[in-house]
Amino acid sequence: MSAAPTPGPMADILQGRARSRQGLFVGWIRALTPANSWPALAGLLVFAAMLALQQLIEPGTQRLLTSVFLFVALAQAWNIIGGYTGYASFGQVAFFGLGAYTVAVLMNNYHVSFWAALPLAVLVGVVFAVAIGLPLLRLRGHYFAIATLGAAEGAREVINNLTSVTGGGGGITIPTFGSDAPTPYFGKPGFYLAFLVLAAVSVVVAAVLARSRFGYAMVAVHEDEDAAGAVGINTTVVKVVAFGVSAAIVACAGAFYAFQQIEFYPTDVFDASFTVLMVIMVMIGGSGSVVGPLAGAVGLQLLSQFLRVNLGNFNQLIFGAIIVLVVVFFPQGVVTYLRDAWRTRQFSILDNVRRYRL
Amino acid sequence: MIAPSEVPSVPVLEVRHLAKRFGGLWALRDVSFSVSEGEILGVIGPNGAGKSTLVNLITGHARPTTGQVLIGGQDVTGQRPWVIAHDRVARTFQIVKPFRGLTVRENVAIGAMHGNERDRSVRDSLATADELLDLVGIAKHANAAPMQLSVADARRLELAKALATRPRLLLIDEVMAGLRHHEIESAVELIHRLRDAGITVVAVEHVMKAIVSVSDRILVLHHGSILTLGSPREVLSDPRVIEAYLGHRYVKRRSE
Amino acid sequence: MSQFLQAAAYGVVQGGLLGLVAVGFSLVWGVMNVVNFSHGALAVTGAYVAWVLNVRFGLDPFLAIPVVAIALFAFGYVVQRGLINLVINAPIFLTLLLTFGLNLVILNGLQLLFKADDRTIDTSYASQSFAIGAVNVPYGRLAACFLALGITVALALLMSRTRLGHAIGATGMDRGAARLMGIRARHIYAVTFGIAAALAGVAGTMIATVGSFNPTTTPGQLTLDAFVISVLGGLGNMYGALVGGLVLGIAESLGGLLLTGTWVNAIAMAVLIVTLIIRPSGLIGKALYSGRVEV
Numbered sequence: 001m002s003a004a005p006t007p008g009p010m011a012d013i014l015q016g017r018a019r020s021r022q023g024l025f026v027g028w029i030r031a032l033t034p035a036n037s038w039p040a041l042a043g044l045l046v047f048a049a050m051l052a053l054q055q056l057i058e059p060g061t062q063r064l065l066t067s068v069f070l071f072v073a074l075a076q077a078w079n080i081i082g083g084y085t086g087y088a089s090f091g092q093v094a095f096f097g098l099g100a101y102t103v104a105v106l107m108n109n110y111h112v113s114f115w116a117a118l119p120l121a122v123l124v125g126v127v128f129a130v131a132i133g134l135p136l137l138r139l140r141g142h143y144f145a146i147a148t149l150g151a152a153e154g155a156r157e158v159i160n161n162l163t164s165v166t167g168g169g170g171g172i173t174i175p176t177f178g179s180d181a182p183t184p185y186f187g188k189p190g191f192y193l194a195f196l197v198l199a200a201v202s203v204v205v206a207a208v209l210a211r212s213r214f215g216y217a218m219v220a221v222h223e224d225e226d227a228a229g230a231v232g233i234n235t236t237v238v239k240v241v242a243f244g245v246s247a248a249i250v251a252c253a254g255a256f257y258a259f260q261q262i263e264f265y266p267t268d269v270f271d272a273s274f275t276v277l278m279v280i281m282v283m284i285g286g287s288g289s290v291v292g293p294l295a296g297a298v299g300l301q302l303l304s305q306f307l308r309v310n311l312g313n314f315n316q317l318i319f320g321a322i323i324v325l326v327v328v329f330f331p332q333g334v335v336t337y338l339r340d341a342w343r344t345r346q347f348s349i350l351d352n353v354r355r356y357r358l
Numbered sequence: 359m360i361a362p363s364e365v366p367s368v369p370v371l372e373v374r375h376l377a378k379r380f381g382g383l384w385a386l387r388d389v390s391f392s393v394s395e396g397e398i399l400g401v402i403g404p405n406g407a408g409k410s411t412l413v414n415l416i417t418g419h420a421r422p423t424t425g426q427v428l429i430g431g432q433d434v435t436g437q438r439p440w441v442i443a444h445d446r447v448a449r450t451f452q453i454v455k456p457f458r459g460l461t462v463r464e465n466v467a468i469g470a471m472h473g474n475e476r477d478r479s480v481r482d483s484l485a486t487a488d489e490l491l492d493l494v495g496i497a498k499h500a501n502a503a504p505m506q507l508s509v510a511d512a513r514r515l516e517l518a519k520a521l522a523t524r525p526r527l528l529l530i531d532e533v534m535a536g537l538r539h540h541e542i543e544s545a546v547e548l549i550h551r552l553r554d555a556g557i558t559v560v561a562v563e564h565v566m567k568a569i570v571s572v573s574d575r576i577l578v579l580h581h582g583s584i585l586t587l588g589s590p591r592e593v594l595s596d597p598r599v600i601e602a603y604l605g606h607r608y609v610k611r612r613s614e
Numbered sequence: 615m616s617q618f619l620q621a622a623a624y625g626v627v628q629g630g631l632l633g634l635v636a637v638g639f640s641l642v643w644g645v646m647n648v649v650n651f652s653h654g655a656l657a658v659t660g661a662y663v664a665w666v667l668n669v670r671f672g673l674d675p676f677l678a679i680p681v682v683a684i685a686l687f688a689f690g691y692v693v694q695r696g697l698i699n700l701v702i703n704a705p706i707f708l709t710l711l712l713t714f715g716l717n718l719v720i721l722n723g724l725q726l727l728f729k730a731d732d733r734t735i736d737t738s739y740a741s742q743s744f745a746i747g748a749v750n751v752p753y754g755r756l757a758a759c760f761l762a763l764g765i766t767v768a769l770a771l772l773m774s775r776t777r778l779g780h781a782i783g784a785t786g787m788d789r790g791a792a793r794l795m796g797i798r799a800r801h802i803y804a805v806t807f808g809i810a811a812a813l814a815g816v817a818g819t820m821i822a823t824v825g826s827f828n829p830t831t832t833p834g835q836l837t838l839d840a841f842v843i844s845v846l847g848g849l850g851n852m853y854g855a856l857v858g859g860l861v862l863g864i865a866e867s868l869g870g871l872l873l874t875g876t877w878v879n880a881i882a883m884a885v886l887i888v889t890l891i892i893r894p895s896g897l898i899g900k901a902l903y904s905g906r907v908e909v
Contacts, residue, residue: 320718
């Protein structure tokens with residue numbers, strides 16, 4: 001019965017011998033081949049093209065693209081917690097509003113420069129995410145969605161009522177001109193660049209996370225938390241970190257948005273429709289991938305602008321109807337549908353509708 | 359039974375007076391036993407005897423109402439599953455729980471990424487996964503989706519996932535149920551090979567025949583309590599075991 | 615002191631009404647596991663139906679209730695049968711999104727038809743009140759509260775005493791088993807949603823009678839109230855919705871007295887979250903679903 005481990009290849013595999021101990025990044029760079037580095041190259045090309053495009057377009061188009069970049073960042077952020085990790089947060093706008101108000105309060109009340117306020121805004125977002133994440137990430141499904149929705153509404157009400165600090169419902173203004181301005185206003189070209197960089201950073205963060213050990217852990221938590229725990233994944237840490245990373249990106253976006261808007265109210269930056277737009281963009285694109293939310297954000301933002309320009313008062317009505325139709329016809333997301341259809345050569349939309357019907 | 363002199367001073371797993379109540383029902387009641395290094399312990403019992411509950415309590419997937427679980431002499435009662443996994447305890451699930459969105463290879467690689475002695479990169483983990491898939495015999499399905507696997511192969515995947523965490527103690531929950539004869543034989547052979555590689559095994563089974571050929575000792579659970587614990591021969595000849603398994607009518611008929 | 619009594623009395627009558635807003639929402643959530651973002655919009659739709667009947671034909675809002683209920687039931691039945699049933703098995707945020715899209719369609723449709731103005735249904739009696747000691751009780755609110763109580767009790771009886779109620783309950787607990795028993799789940803779900811829509815419409819009519827409504831802010835507020843109340847009361851629990859409504863109504867009116875600004879809303883959200891964490895099955899009784907992760 002005294003079975004000493006038999007030396008040999010079997011024991012090696014089972015008991016684990018140290019594999020290569022090269023650093024993470026060295027490993028990645030060595031692993032790059034022309035076949036698997038094309039997404040990175042394509043991303044770089046798009047980024048460069050967007051930089052070049054800025055010189056060619058009129059201010060209106062520039063503003064539209066700036067809002068597209070904002071939503072690319074927000075959609076990527078939501079996808080980290082809602083798509084990869086499987087916790088559908090309906091309260092991400094809380095981090096947006098907190099980021100916006102941190103920057104506005106610091107710049108307005110304490111004359112702090114934007115660049116000093118920005119990291120603090122991100123910090124506030126992350127701290128709030130960890131604080132509510134620890135208890136709420138134990139809830140599942142609708143319960144998590146409702147609890148996060150409640151947290152966002154609650155955060156708005158707190159900002160709304162801390163009148164002496166935030167100006168309450170009367171709104172807040174960031175000084176942007178003359179000697180009062182802690183940081184000179186960026187102007188349209190400056191914000192185009194700022195949001196472009198933010199979008200790029202969020203895409204890179206999502207892509208790097210997705211391909212890392214942590215990315216696999218998120219997917220495992222999404223699929224089955226019992227099984228994830230059994231293979232050594234600390235599910236609590238994975239969920240809270242994913243929530244925190246998502247919150248950091250959203251808070252950062254909120255900070256830039258605040259500076260861009262100059263003047264805003266709690267109802268603007270805590271507007272639940274920001275959250276819903278994040279969810280819709282991820283869902284329409286296809287969750288749990290990097291391309292899905294990117295395509296969803298670009299497509300939906302351009303569409304909604306098109307509707308606003310061409311349909312006047314009817315634009316929101318049609319927008320709602322489009323959401324309904326997309327949910328019914330492409331419940332797995334348009335990008336995912338197209339990918340699967342391409343692979344299996346089955347394009348029938350009716351078969352697609354049968355997927356989740358009663 | 360093992361003679362006292364041969365028992366290592368610290369058992370790999372020790373369970374003391376373990377009990378679990380669900381509402382008004384005791385799923386497990388005052389269960390105590392220990393498993394020494396390199397041993398294969400079979401746990402059998404009819405449906406609802408508390409076998410899966412026992413595994414869940416040991417691996418932290420449920421909290422015991424009372425009692426203690428010790429791994430290598432350390433009290434781990436009520437610890438979360440990943441803490442237990444990092445104490446080099448791995449398990450399979452009776453109802454297989456693959457990560458459906460990933461390939462078979464990736465499923466196994468996750469254990470290598472997050473278990474013990476873990477690989478530093480995803481690429482290394484995938485290489486480890488390939489070796490383990492080869493070991494359990496489903497290397498040809500490495501790129502398949504786990505839902506496409508047959509019942510037997512899904513169980514093998516479950517085993518490979520657990521092994522990827524580099525356990526010293528492996529708890530397998532009904533790996534052989536529903537398998538065909540030759541599949542059971544290869545599973546038995548695999549369990550022996552695991553033991554030879556230094557892994558202590560607790561095998562929970564419903565199928566008596568398979569467990570008898572693989573175990574050093576067998577623990578019989580009945581209505582949440584230990585009915586008996588001993589060598590396969592002792593357990594098989596115990597009339598209480600036969601009665602619990604086959605009903606008293608069978609016992610009566612045999613004695614006639 | 616009399617101020618407190620007055621606020622408490624107001625809270626009770628308001629709470630009954632809020633309970634009626636929430637009961638349908640809770641039913642849909644409990645039976646179908648669908649969180650209906652468009653619930654408030656359905657309530658406001660009912661309010662507009664009653665308002666139009668009142669303005670065009672001079673129909674009393676209490677007499678308009680049957681018409682509102684039938685119209686909203688039909689609308690709800692079609693929505694469930696034609697849309698929500700198609701994605702009922704999809705991941706949860708899809709049904710949330712579907713009802714959110716529906717919400718946008720209804721709200722903007724109403725806004726295009728009726729403008730964004732505040733509306734109210736005028737009656738000779740709604741603003742009149744009688745006094746008990748120092749406490750004034752408006753007739754309209756009291757009547758609305760009793761109606762809400764009556765309807766909730768009727769719904770609870772429907773659920774516990776009738777074949778239809780049993781079918782709804784059974785489908786909510788285990789759809790597969792219910793279908794094996796010959797229950798037509800598609801139809802039952804549609805009826806459930808229709809009932810919820812009808813109740814929302816009736817609640818909207820009452821709100822329009824005792825106060826005012828508009829298509830932009832009222833629906834969102836009502837949906838949010840329904841959320842809080844359903845969680846407090848336990849999902850799918852009819853009496854729970856009433857209790858939750860009373861708790862929220864009294865808390866809001868007392869809170870309004872004691873706290874400045876809208877702190878009371880922040881506190882309502884805190885209560886919602888704490889309830890979800892420590893008692894996801896609601897303050898009383900048991901819910902059909904439990905949202906806690908076991909590990």
